[in-house]
Amino acid sequence: MEVLRSISDPNMAFDYFKSVADMPYIVHTTETCNYMLELMRVSRRVDGMVFVFNVMQKQIINRDTTTYLTIFKALNLRGGMRQAPFSLAKLKSTGFVLNTYSYIGLIHLLLQLGHCREALEVYRIMVREGNKPSLKTYSALMVAVGKRRDTETVMGLLKEMETLGLRPNVYTFTICIRVLGRSGKIDEAYEILKRMDEEGCGPDVVTYTVLIDALCAAGKVDDAKSLFRKMKNGSQKPDRVTYITLLDKFSDCGDLDSVQELWGQMKTDGYDADVVTYTILINTLLKSGDLEEAFAQLEIMRKQGVTPNLHTYNTLIGGLLRLHRLDEALSLFENLESLGVKPTAYTYILFIDYFGKSGKSNEALQMFDNMKAKGIVPNVVACNASLYSLAAAGRLEEAKNVFNELRKSGIAPDSISYNMMMKCFNKAGRVDDAVKLMYEMMENGCYPDVAVINSLIDMLYKVDRVNEAWEMYRRIVDLKLTPSVVTYNTLLSGLRKEGRVLEAIDLFTSMMKNGCHPNTVTFNTLLDCLCKNDEVNYAIEMFYKMRQMNCFPDVVTYNTLIHGLTREKRVNDAFLLFHHLRKVIYPDSVTICTLVPGIVENSRIEDAVSIIRVFVFNARDYIDRRFWEDLISGVIVQANVDKSMALAEMLISTELCKDDSLLVLLFKVLSKRGRIVEAHNFFVRMRSYKIRVTVEVYNILIGALLGIGLQEMVWNLFQEMKNSGCTPDLGTYNLLLDAFGKTRKIKVVLDLYEEMQSRGCTPNTITHNIIISSLVKSNRLDKAIDTFYSLVSGDFSPTPCTYGPLIDGLSKSGRLEEAKQFFDEMIDYGCVPNCAIYNILINGFGKSGDLEMACSLFQRMVKEGIRPDLKSYSILIDCLLVLGKVNEALDYFHELKRQGLDPDLVCYNLMINGLGRGGRVKDALVLFDEMRAKRVFPDLYSYNTLILHLGIAGMMDEAGKLYDELLFMGFQPNVFTYNALIRGYSISGDSERAYAVYQRMMIGGCSPNLSTVAQLPNLS
Incomplete structure (x- = not known):
């Protein structure tokens, strides 16, 4: 390598490389070959690169990521190793012809990088070109694909290897059993086990252990025990791993008896208990709630010379937290280092998870921060636990911080991380962010499970993005996932909201064909869809099919059908179904509130009372006001007020309902319909039955009677209210004060004001405003002003409704300067004048002839961002017309229309009269026609x-x-x-x-x- 680096001329370096390649006892390394490839690439000598690559193939020199990336770079192939399958054709056309070993090496390299799909593509190209993968290659591919639980591809690979003449070994078969077992396909896993025996490839201890693990994971514990017994009776004896696997699975189920039995067999077979098995036993005891025995085993363990490890203590902490013994768990946690054990991220995760699931997101986040402060780098599980607590609390920004921190640390988020973040986005209504995150998740090789897809479908449906929801459903098949019952239920719920009955029925049918069995929620959703779309008969047919499908109706099922029948006025059928319901399930309040309105509408009030009586006397829960309010609400809507009154009277007279909860809504409806005196008379009759009457009913009646001016009747009712022991509240006094103030009965107002305070009822801002307004209306303006200053000297904060009557009173009394002073004072008290206040002042100055001030106030209002209303313009127009300023008035009239306001009759009349007085009769007629x-x-x-x-x-x-x-x-x-x-x-x-x-x-x-x-x- 040193010699190559010392040669500056690429051609000479290449010659030297070739000469070494021809030497029989010297072999190039990956490093020298990669160096030469890069040198040839820089020199743009692809032929030289082909030579180097062929040397690597002939001398079986390892080709690593750098090898391929250098070649890709030379051929302008972008996208890194993920582009390997698409790059092979170009490699071949330029002379880079891969042999069998190169293909195998490339497949293993891609698998090491986590590029499973790309590895499969390279494998398929390899086979198409007549190259034969090794048994090891098939095993590696099957393991990688198996992690994605793609059983179809795994079994396809098994078949393909046999087609090529490769005979599966025990390891290959065991991989298949593991993949099938983890995917819940136990029958297919057993078929592989049977085939192993038939082909003379007997299962080993690992095979049995893998299948036992799969059976336990699928909840088939009895089958796992049977297989374990078969194993013990056969040639393959269980080893320590087998025992630990079974012990661990029984512990997960909390099956203490099986754990203790297996513990004894393990010792009999010569395997002494170690730290792992002791920890499993302690965990099982904790799950059984036997805390004392768990700590006793800890002591036995120590006496036997087995030192508890971190996992043991984590198990104890987890058990204590499951039993909500937080203080003891924290105490043990704080003493870990003194016990010679240093906590890891998992220890913190236990607390983060506990706090998160207890709704204590602040404590969970604090524990997460403590972990980082201790120098422990959070792993993906720790981040997921934190994300769970933040997602549950809807704390999106903090969740994003944790998620981004996870990515920055170089740790790849997993499916749970993404799911928690999507849940946060869901709660915040940010569906686009959630969908974007799903695509990012897939790009990073982390494939969503069906729960994630279900969550997204639900989110999309909730924001009315129906087409995208169905597109997400179709992605389930592309991702080789199986739609769950939750998937179908979510889609059915969406179809129900849209009233798409035929599509709902088709989806239900396809669900059955796809082997997904409906649950009660499925049926309830479909029945509701049918009933709400006039398909009650079909709904009843489906109801009878439920039991045939081993699915049992609940109270919601019956309520749905009863509601559908009553909507179609089939009260008798609903009544019969109710009696059928009582034989199998206890009806709830929804049942009664659904059935009774239809019966009352049919004038069968006694039947309605009988149903209610049985329900009340047999009620499992306390019958509160909410029940009676919901009941009468439904009756009023479906029947009529008169029948509702008849039902209420019978329920009160028979003492089934002992308070006034039936009367609140009834009196509100009667008041709206103008039957106020009738409501009062009905109340008098109900009072004779000695029901408990609340202040709410009195206030409804008092307010309604005052609205039609029956003050004497109200006064008598008010006195009766006090005599009956029902204490008037602030609302009562405010109603009375306002009514008597408007009729200028100032003495009554002041007496009531004094009385309410003597009874301990503290006046509020509304009360004080009423008093001030009443004084002004009674021509006691100075007294009103004195009252105002007395109040503001305390802790009273005036509102525009406080100033309005005072400014209006002063304006009408000609005391405009004082009115303006109050107006300016408002701002000093932090009370912003509203449009009504400006209107009062504009009217005052305008009517006094000070048009300049009136217009100035109008412009000031606009400047301060307060939009003038129609009354503002009408006042100004009126004032201008009084002074004969017709053109200016007409300008404001046109402006109000430009501002989007519609003139009313008063405004038109003002302008028509003004134009007429100004001699512009034709313009007045035009305006009359426009009006x-x-x-x-x-x-x-x-x-x-x-x-x-x-x-x-x-x-x-x-x-x-x-x-x-x-x-x-x-x-x-x-x-x-x-x-x-x-x-x-x-x-x-x-x-x-x-x-x-x-x-x-x-x-x-x-x-x-x-x-x-x-x-x-x-x-x-």
């Missing part, structure tokens, strides 16, 4: 205004037409209508028509006023 075109219907004021201004303008024909129109629209002319017509005809000099209108007015029963007489023309 009607926008379906803003004119009122009598609109017609009166236009008739008046048309008359003044001498346009009496148009005025007459409008008069006829208002009659046609059903309006009753008033004195202002007639006055406008009389005035118009008088101005036009048509005295006869003026008096005809006057006569019509008198005949119509409309009394004239002074203005009428003044408008009449002088007949003299």
Whole structure:
């Protein structure tokens, strides 16, 4: 090598390389060949590279990654070793013809790099070109493919090797058994075992141990025991590994009896217990809950001279945590180093996992950080445990940090890591990130399991990306995974939401054909889909098929069918199904709330009460208010209010329901429908049954009665409420204060305000605002201001609703400077004025004639980002029109429309009147037509205004037409209508028509006023 490096001329170096290659006793190394390949590549001598490569093949010199990458680089082949299968054709065309040993070496090299798929491709090219792989190559390929649980490819390789004349040995067969066993294909694994005997290739102890391990993993423990007995009775005796395998599997199942039995057999066969077997025994005892015996075995172990290792202590810590003995587990953890054992990442993982599954994500993360602080590099399992706790808590950013830290450390995330991250993205609703992560996962050679795909399908369906969800389902086949019952259930649930009944039935059928047996959830989902899409009869057929498929209905199944039957008004069938349900399963509250509304709708109230009575008396759980509220809610929706009242009365009178939970929603509905007095009378009747009434029902009734002005009835109800022992709350007092304040009964308001405080009911901001508003409305403005300053001197924080009445009161009293002072003071108290406050001030200044200030306030409101509403514009327009500024008013009218606001009747009337007063009657008529075109219907004021201004303008024909129109629209002319017509005809000099209108007015029963007489023309 030193000689080659010393030769600067590539041609001379190549000649020297060839001369050494011809020497019989000197052989080139991989290093010298790779050096020569690189030198030839730089010199662009592909022929020289071919020569070097052939030397390597002839002299059987190891060709490593550098060898192939140098050749790929020379031929401009990018993509690294993963491109090996696609590069072989170009290699061959340029003279690099691989022999059998090169193919075998390349396959093993790719497998070492984890490129299993590429290794398989190279193998297939090798066979196509007539090269014969070795038995070792087949074994290596089968092991690699087996790790992916691709049983089809493994068994295909077994068949292909036999086709080429290679006879499988015990190792090859054992690999097949291991792969089949780990994939749960136990019957096929037994077939291989049987074939071994038939072909004279008897299984060895490893074969038996592998199959025993697979049987235990598949939950077939009895079969594993039988095989173990067969092994003991045969020529292959179990070794220590066999015993440890069985002990470990029985320990996983918590089968203490089997562990102790096997322990005895192991000792009989001459295998003394070591640290591994003692640890397994301790683990089994912990799983059985026998903590005392587990620690006793620890002492026996020490006395026997067997030193506990880290795995032993980890087992003890894990057992303590399973039993929720956290303090003892932490104590043992803290003493590990004093026991001569240094904790590893796995020790920390036990605590991280425990905290994560206990919902203590902070503690889990703290333990993860402690581990790093101790200089222990987190492995993939530690990161996964941390990710689990963070995913459960939905802490996405911290989970991303852990995941990225894992990648930066050079440790490849596994399927669990990716799954946990996808779960985090799922909780955050970031489905695109989850899908992207799945593709990254596959690019890194880490293939998702069916649980990951199920999670993604569910996520995609939840965000209505249905096509992508089905595309993800189809990927399951591409990934050689088998859809699970969860996969089908997720898809069925999606089809149910979309109402795609036929597709749901087809999917269910294909599920059966694919050998995936439906569970109760599957049936419930399908039945719900059928019932919600008018296929109840078919749903009932499927219901009867459930038991034939060894699948048993639960209460959800019955509830689904009962709901479907009641929707189709088949109450009798639903009733019969309910009685069938009671014989096999106890009904739940959903059953009752589903069935009873249909029965009540059928006017079978006594039957409904009987069903409820049986349920209440046999209830396994406490019947709370929620049940009664859900029940009456369903009855109101499906039946009607009257039948709901009848049911409620019967349930209360029979003392099945002893509180007012049935009345809350009932009274809300009655109030909305205007049947408020009826609700009150029904309440009085229910009170006679001595039910417990809460403040909520009183507040509903008080609020409703106040809404229709029945204050006396409310006052009596309020007194009864207090006398019955039901304490009024803040809501009660606020309702009363607001109502009496609006009717200016200030004495009652102040008495109630004092009473509520004496009863220990603390007023809130709403209460104080009501008091201030009530004082203003009762013309006690100064008292309201004093109250305000008294409150703000304490801890009261005023709101716009506090300032509004004060500013309004001051504005209407002409005290505009004080009003403006309060407005400026708002900001000092951190209270931002809203649009309503600005409107009050704009109106005040505008009506006082200070248009400059009004417009200034309007512009200030806009500048501060407060969007003026329709009222803001209407106020400003009105003020401008009062002062005769018609053009400015019209500008604001057009601006409000540009701002996306629609003028209402008031706004149109203001503008029409303003234009008329300004002599712009034609513009007023245009606006009147626009108003009607926008379906803003004119009122009598609109017609009166236009008739008046048309008359003044001498346009009496148009005025007459409008008069006829208002009659046609059903309006009753008033004195202002007639006055406008009389005035118009008088101005036009048509005295006869003026008096005809006057006569019509008198005949119509409309009394004239002074203005009428003044408008009449002088007949003299």
